Every structure is written in C-alpha cells, then in structure tokens.
Amino acid sequence: MISIVIPTLNESVYLASTLQSIFDASSNPIQIIVVDGGSVDNTVEIATEFGVQVLLCGHGRSYQMNAGAAVATGDILMFLHGDTLVPIEFDRWVEEWINLSKSPLLKEDQSIAGAFNLKINSDRPGLRWVEWGVKVRSKLFNLPYGDQALFLKASTFHELGGFPELPIMEDFVFVRSLLKHGKITIVPPAVTTSARRWEQQGIFRTTIINQIMILGYYLGISPDRLKQWYRSTR
Numbered sequence: 001m002i003s004i005v006i007p008t009l010n011e012s013v014y015l016a017s018t019l020q021s022i023f024d025a026s027s028n029p030i031q032i033i034v035v036d037g038g039s040v041d042n043t044v045e046i047a048t049e050f051g052v053q054v055l056l057c058g059h060g061r062s063y064q065m066n067a068g069a070a071v072a073t074g075d076i077l078m079f080l081h082g083d084t085l086v087p088i089e090f091d092r093w094v095e096e097w098i099n100l101s102k103s104p105l106l107k108e109d110q111s112i113a114g115a116f117n118l119k120i121n122s123d124r125p126g127l128r129w130v131e132w133g134v135k136v137r138s139k140l141f142n143l144p145y146g147d148q149a150l151f152l153k154a155s156t157f158h159e160l161g162g163f164p165e166l167p168i169m170e171d172f173v174f175v176r177s178l179l180k181h182g183k184i185t186i187v188p189p190a191v192t193t194s195a196r197r198w199e200q201q202g203i204f205r206t207t208i209i210n211q212i213m214i215l216g217y218y219l220g221i222s223p224d225r226l227k228q229w230y231r232s233t234r
Contacts, residue, residue, distance in 0.1 A: 002091055003031040003074030003154070007064035011082035012041040014194055019050045021085040028091050031074050034082075035064040043082075061146075062163040062170035069157055078151040079171075083196065086149065087116065087189035094151055097185055112182030113152035113175075115144035122195035126203040133207075138186045142179060146171030149191045152178070167227040169217055201233075209233050 004022060008015060015034070022030060032052040036044050037059040047054045057067045065079050076094055080086065087093075097114040118134045120127045138144045150171065160177060163170045178184060198206050209230070216226050 001029055001031060001074040002076045002078055002094060002151070003033060003069075003072035004078045004080050005065050005068030005072060006032065006034045006080050006082050007037065007061045007068070008034055008039060008043050008047070008082040009037045009059065010039045010041045010043060012039070012043045012046060014083035015043055015046050016050070018080070018082055018085060019047070019052065022080075023050075025086050025088045026091040030091065031072060033068040033072060035068040037061070037064050060165070060167060062165050065170075066162040066165070069154070069162060072154060075154055076151055077154050077157050078149055079146060080149050080191075081147050081193065083194035084147060084149065085121075085192040087191060090116070090149075090189065090191075093187040093189060097151070097187060100185060110182040111185040112156060113150060113178050114185040114187055115148040115150045116187055117190035118148050119190040119192045120195050120198065121192050122199070124195070124198075124203070127195060127198060130198065130203060130207065135186075142184050143172075143175060144184060144186060145175070147191070147193050148186075150175070150184075156181075166223045168223050168230060169213060169226065172214065172217070205233075 006018065019032065022032060033055060034047040034052055035055045035057050037057055044054060055067055055071065057064045069077055076098070078094070094114065097111060100111050115138065118131055120131055138148065144150060164173050166173060175184065201209070213226055213230060
C-alpha cells in the first residue's frame, strides 16, 4: 500500500482538487495523511470532509512530513504538496518502480527512490521553459525537488532518518542524501502543480531566487538565514 503524506498550511484553495485527484487516479487502497501546520483557513475542514487522516503539527514542512511518515502504515511513502495533482494511474508507475528497485543491480545503479515529471498549471509560455529546466535537472543531474511527488520505501525513509529538520530546502538536502545510496528514477507521467509561485513573483524572479538559495546552501549559509532572506523576498 502507498501512504501519501501531504503537508499543508492554508491550502483551502487547492487541497480539495489535490485530494480528489488521488481518489480519481487510483483504484487501489491509498492511505492519505494530511499534516497541517497551523492553517487559519478551512484546510483542516476540507481534509476532514474527504475522510482522510488528519494530523495537527507545528509549522515546518520537514516536521510535518516526518510526523506523517511516523504514523503511515504503507510500504511506500509518497510526499505530495497540497497544491499538486497526481496523474492518472500514478500508483501503477509506483509499482513499476518497485519492480525496478528489486533488480539485482550494483548498489550505485539501484533506484532508491522515484519522482514524477513536473507540469505547471498555467498557459504562460515562459513556464514551458521552467518545465523543461526541471526535466533536465531531474534526469541529467538526478535532482528532483519536493513538488515532483518524491516516493520511496518506508523502510528506506526511516533507515535514513527522514527529512532533515531544516526551516527550508529540506527536500533538496534529503534528495542529496538519497543519492549517496542509489539513483532516483523519474517516471514518465507528470504531476501538475499550481503556478502561484511564478504568478506572484514572476517567472524570472522566482527562478533566480531558487538558484540563489541553492548557491547559499553550497556556500555554507545557515538554513535559518536563508529562510529569513527567502521570506523577505516574498
């Protein structure tokens, strides 16, 4: 069984569509855990109406995802953003990945985790270039980010200690730790994420900010300071 962990914070605009996409896309039993970090809108009420498991947790995506994983009962964990839709038969692709990860390959060639391609829910031509960049980064450098619905075996997740409890870039750091143990397979279908980040700040500005955050991490700037700077740019 797949357990999907969805960290939320004021996701009332998108959460119903995200949850409905899961129910519509799969015919297999799926455990859905919404971990809310203190929403002041009706995010929790929406999750409750869908009949999914709801946890209340302190604010912070890494803390929320670790809390959800701690109570998950599935063999596979998938981490999905609250504004992201899964593709039809996404669970079949996860099953294909399970078969691949069992293949008797050398350790450095084994697939330790998987993720989807990324589609942005907007008709703006500039965002097609963003999607292309994500595809190149994911396949050429094997670096998918959290908005690509990362999935892996629950046993692997717990053996590695879960997401680092950082205020920002927890997915980036976690993926880099995964790559020390194997590769990350990018399955063909795409999840569809909201365009709100690019619409609020602009495509170019959002892209530059993301790259500066990565550069800052490599330069050893503390995650707390990066978080403060990131908030100030928004």
